[in-house]
Amino acid sequence: MRATRPRVTAGIGSPSRLVVLGFGGAVLLGTLLLALPVATENGTSAGVVTALFTATSAVCVTGLVVVDTATHWSTFGEIVVLTLIQAGGLGIMTLASLLGLLVARRLGLRLQLTTQTETKSLGLGEVRGVVLRVIAVSLAVEAVIAVVLTARFAARYDMPWGRAVYEGVFHGVSAFNNAGFALYADSMIRYATDPWITVPMMVAITVGGLGFPVLFEIGRRLRGRLGRWTLHARITLFTYAALTAFGVVAITAIEWANPATLGPLGVPGKLLVGAFHGVNPRTAGFNSLDVAQMSPASLLVTDFLMFIGGGSAGTAGGIKVTTFALLAFVIAAEIRGEPSVHVLGRRLSADIQRQALTVALLGVGAVAASTFVLLLITGFPLDAVLFEAISAFGTVGLSTGITASIPAGGQLLLVVLMFLGRLGPITLAAALALRERARRYELPEERPIVG
Amino acid sequence: MRATRPRVTAGIGSPSRLVVLGFGGAVLLGTLLLALPVATENGTSAGVVTALFTATSAVCVTGLVVVDTATHWSTFGEIVVLTLIQAGGLGIMTLASLLGLLVARRLGLRLQLTTQTETKSLGLGEVRGVVLRVIAVSLAVEAVIAVVLTARFAARYDMPWGRAVYEGVFHGVSAFNNAGFALYADSMIRYATDPWITVPMMVAITVGGLGFPVLFEIGRRLRGRLGRWTLHARITLFTYAALTAFGVVAITAIEWANPATLGPLGVPGKLLVGAFHGVNPRTAGFNSLDVAQMSPASLLVTDFLMFIGGGSAGTAGGIKVTTFALLAFVIAAEIRGEPSVHVLGRRLSADIQRQALTVALLGVGAVAASTFVLLLITGFPLDAVLFEAISAFGTVGLSTGITASIPAGGQLLLVVLMFLGRLGPITLAAALALRERARRYELPEERPIVG
């Protein structure tokens, strides 16, 4: 044991427990508020299951809904949802960043998140620094996007300015936090071919989805400090870009001539909507075409992207791009017969390989078990049910439209799956890493964030 | 490098290449014979795709068919199919056993397959010993099953003795080799509630599916030599039993009241057919109910069992029960925070953990990619297509009935998938293991066969 243990930990596993309690508390408070009669448009309580589902979906920035956000909830209810999204998004970025920093410090590894001199412990000043930076970045990006959306809503769609500001802020916050909640029953279909709406949203989704550690590094570079990129940033940026490109190309190509989706659109429209549906599974969850009408092959591509998700310590869900990339590197090394796994000039320790494996396979297990239960208790076909389970686990929020028709037991299962998908990979990876003790020092080693 | 290298290897990867060439040759020869006009009932050639598909399905002991075996092929054609099954089954058991032995010898580990004094090399006498034992065990089990089936066919179904012997031998060989080919268009549905037919078949499937190394150890014990069980045998027997029990219970329970499957049957019939469908995904592929009528949840359970398959170096396919169990042990160790993975008092080396990961995830990748392509080129729903892809990869042969309707391109993809599923896990694991060089010696270590 080291003499200087990180000051914010009271014991092993404790930071992870703190995260779970914080999110659980936010969900309960949200449920309470949304169950109030004043939260609904018609003035009668939404009921516990609907309130719990919506609160979980908002705090976990998922975006699955069992009632239409705009018509079911009152303005008070909508503001509760928006506040839960903002709290959930800030919470996950802050807590995941701090957990990542704690792991890096404990293991004596490098992770640029603060400007403090690097010590083994994590001081209160640093925690405050991370929290403030996360809030500053979030509000700045959300503000820019909200301004653009507001201007477009007012100028092109003749909304009164008050309404335009409200909808601009709501969708800007929802997009940056990868929350996927929209104030329209058809999500973004009405704006499908308007690049002034969907492009800013794609930008917000991607910035939020890369994760705070990567944003922090990009910010340092933009301010002219040209240190070496960390392994985490390089893997995240490369894998995120590659998966997005794959999603955009695959979905645009598959749906190109589908008369119920991209078929009727002109080429610019096809490209814009295809891009939106390549970006949104990572894991924002807005849709600008009818997901239920997509071809089964597109749904499978979307499943794949939703399960992997985005970058660590950001607003995206899923097992995270680093987890996926690390497993690919392990397999490549194994096939090439290399005893150690080297990535971009760095060596991956055996324990992080096992952690990536654990996060990924437990994710597969959670999705498979949930799909099995949902098949048992609903009459929906496999493609719709699997899509729903991965969407909940990956905190995506896309749906083939079955969410509201799933019986209460199944909706509660989705609640558990959203919570597990939001916090499981992060806290599991951190708990696993914080518990590691004995380590060998061989080659220069770097540790991307897993989960 | 060691001075005494195994004599049967000409170079690294070479034994695996030999296996692939041998199976490829058998498939080509079978295709040639089945494309002859004399092979069909109506005397015109079946065509290259159908001949290739059937030959691959037989050699890889899969059992997927694009034409009905009994009515499409002449007796000559049926005997070609039966011969290919027997050659494929013997081939896979022999070659996988020898590869396993080669790996164990090279690494200085223990694997009881011969009675020779254990040396680092693999002599011609030992190879002959393994081959003869595999043949002896196969023919003995097949003979016993064939006798029981023949007696029942003659006594209960009034078949002439010649016909009863022919059908008894055919289904005995097909069952022991986990081939799943039947001489009836409805597979075993007509015998669904006859325990004198289905129970012997389940016994044959299980004996063949455990794998030769486990059978060899059981045989030693039956002859009174009570040495310690190897880790491989203990993991295989436990996991095989646990998965079979899960399959039987889950499928019987889910289908219990389904009017299109178990519903109309009495309790003994339900239990018998349920047991048959818990055993057959491991990976024999006979069916005694209409698979297309099974509930989606049962299909998912079957997918799970088919992907994992049976024991190594046997007639079952899939990624193998040891691969699955090893990954479960790795995850359990990771969650408990243990730096080493211990299984039943032995330690698993890091390289075998990585091999299990590689075999399993490449399997997932092959199935996912094939499912994607089949969704693109057919109009079938995800559950049917995923089932078909896993059935081909796991060399199972169960189908929801779409095989014959898949376009030629898709059938050729299934041919590749059957070949890959039959040889991929085995040769990949052996090639990976044979290439390992540097190893640390810490605790007593044992190495189950992966793939």
Ligand SMILES: [K+]
């Ligand atoms: K989302």
Ligand SMILES: [K+]
């Ligand atoms: K089979």
